[in-house]
Amino acid sequence: MVSGASAASATRFDRFILPGLAFKAVIIGGGYATGRELAEFFGPSGARGGLYGMLVAMLVWSVIAALTFLYARAIDAQDYRTFFKHLLGPFWPLFELLLLALFLLTLAVFSAAAGAIGAALFGWPAIVGQLALLAAIIAVVSFGSDAVEKLFSAVSIVLYGTYAIFLALSLWRFGDRISASLSVPAADLSWIGGGLAYSGYNIVGAVVILYIVRHFTSNRDAAIAGLLCGPLAILPAMLFFLSLAAFPAAMAAELPSDYLLRALDVPLFPYFYQIMIFLALLESGAGAVHALNERIAHVYARDGRVLTRGMRAGAALLFLLLAGFVAGRIGLVDLIAGGYRTISYGMLAIFVVPLLTIGSWRLLKWRRRGISATEPAKG
Numbered sequence: 001m002v003s004g005a006s007a008a009s010a011t012r013f014d015r016f017i018l019p020g021l022a023f024k025a026v027i028i029g030g031g032y033a034t035g036r037e038l039a040e041f042f043g044p045s046g047a048r049g050g051l052y053g054m055l056v057a058m059l060v061w062s063v064i065a066a067l068t069f070l071y072a073r074a075i076d077a078q079d080y081r082t083f084f085k086h087l088l089g090p091f092w093p094l095f096e097l098l099l100l101a102l103f104l105l106t107l108a109v110f111s112a113a114a115g116a117i118g119a120a121l122f123g124w125p126a127i128v129g130q131l132a133l134l135a136a137i138i139a140v141v142s143f144g145s146d147a148v149e150k151l152f153s154a155v156s157i158v159l160y161g162t163y164a165i166f167l168a169l170s171l172w173r174f175g176d177r178i179s180a181s182l183s184v185p186a187a188d189l190s191w192i193g194g195g196l197a198y199s200g201y202n203i204v205g206a207v208v209i210l211y212i213v214r215h216f217t218s219n220r221d222a223a224i225a226g227l228l229c230g231p232l233a234i235l236p237a238m239l240f241f242l243s244l245a246a247f248p249a250a251m252a253a254e255l256p257s258d259y260l261l262r263a264l265d266v267p268l269f270p271y272f273y274q275i276m277i278f279l280a281l282l283e284s285g286a287g288a289v290h291a292l293n294e295r296i297a298h299v300y301a302r303d304g305r306v307l308t309r310g311m312r313a314g315a316a317l318l319f320l321l322l323a324g325f326v327a328g329r330i331g332l333v334d335l336i337a338g339g340y341r342t343i344s345y346g347m348l349a350i351f352v353v354p355l356l357t358i359g360s361w362r363l364l365k366w367r368r369r370g371i372s373a374t375e376p377a378k379g
Contacts (some may be wrong), residue, residue, distance in 0.1 A: 003182070005217055005339060006053050007214060007216060008088040009352075010139030010214075010215040010216075010217065012106065014065075014212075015215050015216060015217065015221045015224075016216040016221070016224055016225050017213060017225075017228065017232070018152070018153065018211045018215065018225075018231045019065070019069070019090075019215075019225040019226070019228070019229060020045065020225065020228045020231070020232030020233065021150075021152045021153060021156045021231050021232060022034060022149065022209040022212055022287065023065060023205045023206060023209055023229040023232070024060075024152075024154050024156065024229075024232055024236070025151075025152045025155065025156070025206035025283040025284060025286075025287050026204075026208050026209060026287040027202040027205045027233060027285040027289065028116055028159070028233075028236070028280045028283070028284055029106055029109070029110060029280065029281065031109070031236060032255045032280075033257070033277045033280040033281070033377065034113075034255050034256065034258075034277065034328075035240055035241075035244060035250070035255070035256030035257045035260075036231070036254070036255065036256060037198070038237055038240060038241050038244065038256070039244065039251040039252070039253075039256045041053065041195075042191070042194050042195075042198070042241060043244070043251030043252075044188075044190065044194065044251075045191035045194055046181070046184055046186055046187065047178075047181035047182050047184065047195075047242075047245035048182055048184060048185060048186050048285055049186030049190065049191035050241055050245075051084075051187075051238060051242075052186060052190065052192075052195070052197065053192070053194040053195035053243065054190045054193035054237055054238055055195070055267075056192055056194075056195025056196060056235075057195040057196075057198045057199040057202075057230075057234060058189070058198065058230035058231060058233070058234040059204070060196065060203065060230070061199055061201070061203060061206070061229055061230035061234070062194070062226060062228070062231070063226075063227075063229045063230075063231055063280075064199075064203050064206055064352060064355065064356075065206040065224050065225075065226035065227070065229035065230070066222070066225075066226025066227050066229075066354065067226070067355055067359060067360060067363070068083075068206040068207055068210075068226065069206075069213060069216065069222035069225055069226045070089070070219055070222045070223060070226070070363055071083070071208070071217055071355065071359045071362070071363060072207075072210050072213045072222075073213055073219065073222045073289075074127065074362075074363065074366060077091040077116070077210060078210050078211050078213050078214055078294070078298075079210055079211065079291075079294045079295050079297075079298045080095070080096075080207050080208065080210060080291060080295060081295050081298055081299075082298060083207055083210060084096070084207075085358055085369070087354055087355065087358065088350070088354060091145055091350075092175045093237075094346075095350050095351060096295075098343055098346045098347060099204065100181070101313065101343055102343045102347075103288045103289075103291075103292065103319070103323070103368035104173060104323050105286070105343070106288060106318070107285055107288060107289075107320060107323035107346075108323045108324065109128045110274055110281045110284065110285050110323075110324060111133060111134070111151050111320075111324050112126075112130075112193075112280055112331065113277070113297065114126065114129040114130050114132065114133035114272075114278060114281055115128075115129040115130045115345070116129070116288060117129055117134065117274050117277060117278050117281075120137055120274060121271060121275075122238070129369070130324065133285065134317075134320045134324075135146075135178060135276070135282060135370050136180060136261075136282050136286075137239060137282060137285045137286050137289055137316060137320060138313050138316045138317055138320070139292075139356055140282070141234070141286055141289050141290045141312055141313070141316050142309045142312045142313035142316065143309065143312075145211045145214075145241065145290070145294070146310075146359070148286055149289045149355045150313055150326065151282070151283055151286055152283055152287070155279045155280070155283045157191070157281070158276055159236060159276060159279070160235070162237060162238060162272065162273060162276040163235075163236040163239040163240055165269075166239065166240060166243050166260075166273070167239045167240075167242055167243050167268055169269070170242070170243035170266050170323045171244065171258070172266065173263070173264055174246040174247075174263070177245075177246035177247065178242060178243070178246045180346075181245040181246065181248065182242075182245060191256040194291060197344070200344050200345075200347065200352065201291045202349050203351070203352060204347050204351065205287075206229065206358075207351065208287060208288065208291040209287065209291070210294075211290075211291075212225075214359070221233065240257075243260055244256055244260065245279055246263070247260065247263060248261065250263075257273065260361075261273060279320050285320075289316045289319060289320065292306065292315065292316075292319060293312050293315055296311075296315060297312075
């Protein structure tokens with residue numbers, strides 16, 4: 001495994017904020033950035049109910065991320081394979097199968113979205129945008145955890161800033177519409193289901209970024225970082241959803257972001273926003289591919305070998321080409337319709353339920369017995 005900053009040299013940013021940015025990077029992808037997922041899960045509940053649903057998702061993310069980081073630190077796990085071998089025992093391959101399916105699905109979607117961005121901005125053939133994303137992901141992940149984490153930090157500045165500008169422009173142009181939508185009470189409690197469904201769909205991000213565990217100096221660090229994952233990940237969604245509240249019809253659009261950009265009619269901003277989406281795809285794709293590389297690196301480390309930069313790039317290339325093949329042969333519509341929900345239920349059964357039950361019970365047992373961080377794996 002490529003080593004990064006040790007816990008002793010980790011800054012407060014590394015320990016508390018970076019994990020939340022990494023979690024946000026993995027889950028944001030194309031559906032979050034374009035508003036399609038937000039409209040799907042939160043739009044039916046109205047503006048106020050949708051925001052309530054986002055608070056539910058935020059709470060779930062925070063609790064699960066905190067438990068994940070605490071459990072990972074207790075067993076000294078910095079990759080998902082080690083984590084699930086301990087949590088699930090002989091059933092751990094079930095998670096890996098689901099994760100590989102999820103990564104293939106999401107990377108295929110990212111590839112198609114990148115192609116669409118290149119076509120929209122510059123009139124390029126779709127393959128050009130797809131190859132640009134592929135090359136950018138490989139370039140980042142080949143340098144290991146430190147490079148991936150720097151990407152998360154840099155893109156986060158652009159992303160948070162873009163959504164803040166989006167909301168400011170929306171308030172300027174149609175603030176009265178937003179106020180009117182927010183004044184309508186939530187009709188029922190369906191927002192609870194929307195929040196739970198969306199959080200379960202994305203919670204895998206907590207276990208994908210376990211390489212950040214190396215920054216924690218204590219269980220307090222792990223708990224605080226986990227609790228901050230929810231707010232840091234949901235904040236851009238809330239800013240964007242407030243803008244969407246101005247036009248309920250935008251919720252039904254295939255790309256709600258395009259609907260709002262046309263309504264805003266601000267010169268050059270659509271180009272800036274599309275570039276932001278490309279960067280969101282880059283950080284999500286890099287986060288997913290890096291998690292796979294770290295899993296391979298862990299196997300190499302057991303034999304005293306090191307996963308070199310060239311090997312990281314080669315593994316990333318193979319997986320991204322496979323994702324592109326899946327997208328081209330099966331079709332994105334069929335992938336999204338049949339894949340996401342099935343995988344979401346699987347993650348709930350294989351990750352969330354065992355962590356909340358077996359994992360929580362073990363953490364309490366170890367704490368009561370005063371067992372050190374490296375001892376729980378013995379029993």
